[in-house]
Amino acid sequence: MKKIEAIIRKTKFEDVKEALLAADIEWFSYFEVRGVGKTRQARIYRGVMYDTSAIERIQMSIVVRDINVEKTVKAIISAAQTGEIGDGRIFVLPVEDAIRIRTGERGDIALYNAEKAK
DSSP states (O other): OEEEEEEEEGGGHHHHHHHHHHTTOOOOEEEEEEEEOSOOOEEEETTEEEEOOEEEEEEEEEEEOGGGHHHHHHHHHHHHOOSSTTOEEEEEEEOOOOBOTTTOOBGGGGTSOHHHHO
8 A cells, every 4th residue: 555645736636636536546635735845936915025935735645555556646647737846746655554443444455445446
């Protein structure tokens, strides 16, 4: 199993969500986050200077079976990529175990219904 963490533009979240659902990735968590990137600039609005180096993004957290890693990553890239600086990052991390609280099932079967896991 792997945990995929993706940090994407807020404007691309709906596109990424639809791409994941089309790839049969039906469960994930997401959070609104702020970060600092390479781009540093100040903008002036009504005479007041604002620092725009703190960038608002969406962080998605997805745990998938090993066989679903590539299609998940490809779905995120295809939907989130604009070709401009600030498209985001994807991190793939190992997951030791997963436990479904309701049934006590362990391992990758805990991620999906038994019918889908076959």
